[in-house]
Amino acid sequence: MSIEVRSPADGSVVGVVKDQRPDEVAETVNQLREHQTSWEGGGFAERARWLRRYRDWLLDNEDTIARILQSETGKPWAEATMEVPYAADVINYYAKHGERFLTDETPKAHGPMTLTKRQRAVHRPYPVVGVITPWNFPVALSLMDAIPALLAGAAVVVKPSEFTPLATSTAIAGWAESGAPPVLTCLTGYGDTGAALVDTVDYVQFTGSTRTGTAIATRAAERLIPYGLELGGKDPMLVLSDADLDRAANAAVWGGICNSGQMCTSVERIYVEAPVYEDFVNRVVERVRELRQGTDGADTDGFRYDVGALANQAQVEIVRRHVDEAIAAGAKALIGGKATGTGTFFEPTVLVDVDHSMACMREETFGPTLPIMKVTDADEAVRLANDTPYGLSATVFSRDTERGERIARRLEAGAVNVNDVFTNLFALPLPMAGWKQSGMGARNGGPHGIRKYCRTQAIVSSRVAPRAEPMWYPYRPLRGNLLRRVTRFVMARDLKRRLGLR
Structure with a gap:
């Protein structure tokens, strides 16, 4: 069986991939296991050499990958070209620091029982790591997890979303084209393919919905294998009365509308202190009015549009429901508010007069909407920001950076950006982790980002070896x-x- 991949911009078929069945998944994983031992045994320097060669291949083929990515996601060209450089940065970081992160640890004896013993903690990779990724950033999300796993010494199989398998398949095919050992591959298919992957690998890294992540965690627990989950979010922005309103408005629009709002870390709701509320809203509407929505096509030099299409019709319906229900309950759309044109485009939308009874303030929208709510003070903003089952990231704007950081410490989120948005995604030494229903475990985080794909083995050796111990x-x-x-x-x-x- 095969899967037709359609452009969300106009519905045209842009490619076809195979729907790989569970027996094919098992066979692929078994083949990876056969090659993983020599990959691990070759040492970190050899693995880093291959990853650097792969980085060069990715950069040499960046435009090709971006054009394919654009065709299956509907992204504007500026956003389609963001993913390969991000993967290159991850390779550079972990290739440079990974050997140190994986160095054996040799703790000193803490008591008399181990005075004559040499203690070592050795980091050994899980043999095969499965990476299951969604459709919003298919190349970047696949490789940001695959790269540290490969450098740890694991073999990796990636299963991209059935909506966006083309660019990921092309990018991963470059591994073999670069001549690298057969320890990285891509499997395409629907949910059954992903389920078979969870049933056969030794570690699962999943990015996607909380519902699917819960099912994966349940199955992984039944198999007693470890997993990492980066799930949904309803990320708040807090705009305090002393904020730089121009910067805050620009950040809100880019943070909420980038990739048509289809980011786990998108700004999904905004709380603004009353004294600056009207001024902030006016600036946001002015910025949104300037946005250009459409399809760049295959232009590599046009950069004609800022906002593309949503990934699929189901996502359009979620956004439509959130906006329509809010308006029916008394909210106002100051700009936007409806699907437009052919394909899956939805107008960038600013909603006011919203409250926490509305789905647009409580459920993950994953679309180009900015619901803005007036609050009395920072305490109310913090209370409302924390009133959610999610806890992925958040943003605070205040000219007083120390005050912003104090507010950040009160927010129930795995990452908080002060006077910025998304910056934590590029801070590889820091963990990217979701709290509450936004995930389990973390990616990145310096040593953690590569050690998470390892089992720590304790080795104790006797320095003194008498005939018998006391x-x-x-x-x-x-x-x-x-x-x-x-x-x-x-x-x-x-x-x-x-x-x-x-």
Whole structure:
């Protein structure tokens, strides 16, 4: 069976991929296992050499990948060209620091039992890592997880969304084209393909909806394999009365509308202190009115449009429902508010007079909407921002950076940007983690980003090897009592207990 991939911009067929069945998944994973041992055994320097060569291939083929990506996602050209450079940055970071992150740890003895022992914590990769990715950033999300796993010594199989498999398949095919060992591959298909992957790999990294992530976590738990989840979000922006309103408005529009609002970390709701509310709203509407929505086509030098299409019709219906229900409940659309043109375009929309009874303020919209709510003060903004089952990221705007950081510490989110949006995504030394229903575990985070794909093995060696240890058989009264006195003397922290007087 095959899958037709259609452009969301006009519905035309832009490619066809295979719907790979569970038996094909199992066969592929078994083949990866056969090659993983030598990949791990070759050492970090050799793995980094291949990743750097792959980086060069990606950059050499960047335009081709971006054109394919644009055809299947409806992104404007400016956004279609963001993903390969991001993957290159991840390669550079982990290729440079990964060997240090994976170096054996040698803790010192903490007590008498291990004084004559050499202790090592060794980081060994999970043999095969499965990466399941969504349709919003198919290349970047696939590679940002695959790259550190490969450098850790794992083999990796990527399963992209059935809506956007073309660019990811092309990018991963470049691994073989660069001559690299067969430890990275791509499988295409519907949900059954992803389920079969969860049933066969040793570690699962999933990015997508909370509903699907919960199902994956349940199955992984049944198999007793580890997993990482980056799930949905309803990310708030807090605009305090001392904020730089021009910067805050520009950030709100880009943070909420970039990729047509289809980012887990999109600004999905905005709370503005009353004294600056009207001024802020006017600036946001002015910025949104300037946005150009349409299809860039295959132009590599046009940059004619700012906002593209939504990924599929189902997403259009979610956005439409959120906007229509809000307006029916008393909200106003100051600009936008409806689907437009052919394909899956939805106008960038600014909603006011919203409240927490509305789906647009409580459910993940994943579309080009900016609902803006007036609040009395920062305390109310924090309370409302935390009134959600999600906790992926958040944004605070205040000219007083220290105050902004104090507010950040009160927000229940895995990342908070102060006077910026999305910056944490590019801060690879910091963890990217969702709290509450926004995920489990983290990606990036310096050493964590590569060690998460490893099992830590404890190796203890005796420096001194007498015929028998004092604790070994046979048990004898004299030796046993002496051992008890010695250990008590070392363990106790006051003289009377050390001498056995208490």
